[in-house]
Structure formats: C-alpha cells, structure tokens
Amino acid sequence: KVTYTSQEDLVEKKCLAKKYTHLSCDKVFCQPWQRCIEGTCVCKLPYQCPKNGTAVCATNRRSFPTYCQQKSLECLHPGTKFLNNGTCTAEGKFSVSLKHGNTDSEGIVEVKLVDQDKTMFICKSSWSMREANVACLDLGFQQGADTQRRFKLSDLSINSTECLHVHCRGLETSLAECTFTKRRTMGYQDFADVVCYTQKADSPMDDFFQCVNGKYISQMKACDGINDCGDQSDELCCKACQGKGFHCKSGVCIPSQYQCNGEVDCITGEDEVGCAGFASVAQEETEILTADMDAERRRIKSLLPKLSCGVKNRMHIRRKR
CATH class of the missing domain: 3.10.250.10 (SRCR-like domain)
Structure with a gap:
C-alpha cells in the first residue's frame, strides 16, 4: 500500500500507452458473455453461453432463457438492457x-x-x-x-x-x-x-489522470482500487496501489473487499490465495427487493471451462473450398 506520490511513481507509462480498459483481457477477466480474442473481450453469440440458468426479461419485453444470453445479445446490439429476473410482465x-x-x-x-x-x-x-x-x-x-x-x-x-x-x-x-x-x-x-x-x-485540474474514454479524474484517484473512470483504465497500469486497493501482480488494483471473496479477480489469482480463516462481514437485517445478478454472473463464470496453461483451445474451422 502506498500514499499518493507522483504519477511517475504510481503509474506505468508504457502500459498507459496501450490504452487498457475493462475490455482488455491481458489485464482482466472478460465477462461470462464475452470471450478473449487477441487481448480484447468480444461478445459471445447467445448460444455460446452456458445453458442452465433462470429466465430474465429485457427492456424490449423479450424473455431470455438466461442472464448470459440477454447480456450476450445486449453486447452485440447495445440498447436493449436487462429489466428483471424472471418472466416479463405487461406493466413491468x-x-x-x-x-x-x-x-x-x-x-x-x-x-x-x-x-x-x-x-x-x-x-x-x-x-x-x-x-x-x-x-x-x-x-x-x-x-x-x-x-x-x-x-x-x-x-x-x-x-x-x-x-x-x-x-x-x-x-x-x-x-x-x-x-x-x-x-x-x-x-x-x-x-x-x-x-x-x-x-x-472538460477543464482538467493541474494534477489530472486522463481515462481511455476521455474523462478526466484527479491523479489522487488513480490506482486506488476504485473504478473512477468507468472503463477501469485508472486501475490497470499500476506499480502499486494507494488507499485500500489490493495490488495484483498483473499491475491491476482491485477493491480490497474483492480479496478472499470466493471469486478470482486478479488474472494471476493471488487475491484468493491464503484465505483460510478470512472473516466475511456479517450482514444487517435486510429485505432484498431485486435478484442478485452479480451472484448469477459469478455462477455463470464458474460454469465456464477453466484455462489450462500451455494448451491452446483448438477450434476447428472448416474452410470453404
């Protein structure tokens, strides 16, 4: 952990030039409805999603068999978003x-x-x-x-x-x-x-960090584990993390609460190492009003095939003669 020093100390300049974002799978895991092709997360086709899951409804009142299929189609055709878990209703x-x-x-x-x-x-x-x-x-x-x-x-x-x-x-x-x-x-x-x-x-302050999406944020907010940019570009080229950020060996800062939460967030996996006896915070008495789609995202992710290092995924594509 470090306190704010200077941009040179905290941020890797050569890395910044590569303009990494939340869609850069050299740095982060793709979403379950995406796949990694040559360093970029691209949309899967809906049929490439795991088959089991519960139905969801989209904003165009169309029902999808799973959340992954809805997100895959939204990824391909942005505009129609997730509406609710379960069936579509006329008044929803x-x-x-x-x-x-x-x-x-x-x-x-x-x-x-x-x-x-x-x-x-x-x-x-x-x-x-x-x-x-x-x-x-x-x-x-x-x-x-x-x-x-x-x-x-x-x-x-x-x-x-x-x-x-x-x-x-x-x-x-x-x-x-x-x-x-x-x-x-x-x-x-x-x-x-x-x-x-x-x-x-768009009037940047003296000490600013420019996100890949063009947004300006304070340099104080880069490499702290919080995605201030919105495209995560302030957290992907870090020599160390300030504040409560957890530093992955891949140069990524993630929120400290992602450490030992049962999901691997660092592509190098060290956020889930040595977690025996790691206590989770007790929940207050709450009434849950909507489905936990983040839990569903994690469940879909767990169904995906795991990567075996050194062996490429052999996909045979038939060539037209």
Whole structure:
C-alpha cells in the first residue's frame, strides 16, 4: 500500500500507452458473455453461453432463457438492457431519474423498481463511485459520473424518510442489474446524488489522470482500487496501489473487499490465495427487493471451462473450398 506520490511513481507509462480498459483481457477477466480474442473481450453469440440458468426479461419485453444470453445479445446490439429476473410482465418497468438538479446531468437519484408502484430515493450511505457510474451510464452519459463536481441541493425539504440501498459491481449497463435492498433504519437518511460527466466539464485540474474514454479524474484517484473512470483504465497500469486497493501482480488494483471473496479477480489469482480463516462481514437485517445478478454472473463464470496453461483451445474451422 502506498500514499499518493507522483504519477511517475504510481503509474506505468508504457502500459498507459496501450490504452487498457475493462475490455482488455491481458489485464482482466472478460465477462461470462464475452470471450478473449487477441487481448480484447468480444461478445459471445447467445448460444455460446452456458445453458442452465433462470429466465430474465429485457427492456424490449423479450424473455431470455438466461442472464448470459440477454447480456450476450445486449453486447452485440447495445440498447436493449436487462429489466428483471424472471418472466416479463405487461406493466413491468424500471426507471432511473435525477431530481431537483439545475441541469439534466445532476440531481438526487430516484428509481422505480419493476414490481414497485412508487418511485424511491437511494440512501447515500450505500452510494459509491461504482453505483454513480452505472446510474449515469444508464441515463446515457457514456463516461459515467463526474469525480470532481458535487451536486448541491438548494434549500429544499424532501418529504420522504424512506430510501433504498443499492449495490453494483460497477460494470453493469443498467442500475436494474444492481441489487436493491431495504434495511431497517431509524431516523433521518441522506439521499444519494450524482453529477454525470459531460464534455462541458472538460477543464482538467493541474494534477489530472486522463481515462481511455476521455474523462478526466484527479491523479489522487488513480490506482486506488476504485473504478473512477468507468472503463477501469485508472486501475490497470499500476506499480502499486494507494488507499485500500489490493495490488495484483498483473499491475491491476482491485477493491480490497474483492480479496478472499470466493471469486478470482486478479488474472494471476493471488487475491484468493491464503484465505483460510478470512472473516466475511456479517450482514444487517435486510429485505432484498431485486435478484442478485452479480451472484448469477459469478455462477455463470464458474460454469465456464477453466484455462489450462500451455494448451491452446483448438477450434476447428472448416474452410470453404
């Protein structure tokens, strides 16, 4: 672990020139609905997904046999996103919107879940850069959330004491894929807010890091295990990690909570080594409102064939004569 020093100390310049992102399988594992071809994660065809799983519904009201098949088709044809786990219903609709902002790119985050009648705010205590990036991407802001600007709510009393907790991994394309829970809380809750990144925000500070997607973030936020860029490019060329980041031998910083969580995140595997007796945090009493699609992603990943080093996957392609 290191504290912030300088860009030269923390970031590998030659590596940065290669413009690695979350789609670079020299650095990260591809999603289960993708495959690695010559260093890049590309979309699988739906039939290449594992067959077993539960049905899901997409925003175009089309039902898919598995989450992997839906994500594979979305990967090939972006636009139609995940809506809910289970069957499609006529009235089912998920929405995310920003309220009380001066522009359409900022505000308090409000969501309507598929099986809920009313819209609700999100509790600030569960809100992080992961959720903020996903919310902005869902709203059409391709570079995710702004790390520099904060939304300031003018003197306005919001007549609500209830809010939802949400947990995302950070690479979802819709907030509907994240897990929403309702916890028993007493007293006042702050609500989550966000400022989404726009080109107008493009005035870099003195000490900046430029993401592969063009977004500027503070150098202080590079190599800390948190995907501030949204495309993960701030965490893939690191000599060491600052803050609570866990450093993979491949030069990648991952969140410390990914260490010993039962899923290999470093492509070199050391985040799951020596985990005997590693205690997980006890969960509070929660009411889960949506399916845990991250658990489903991990399950699909576990069904995929494991790589045997030194032996290439022989795929015979018949040539047309």
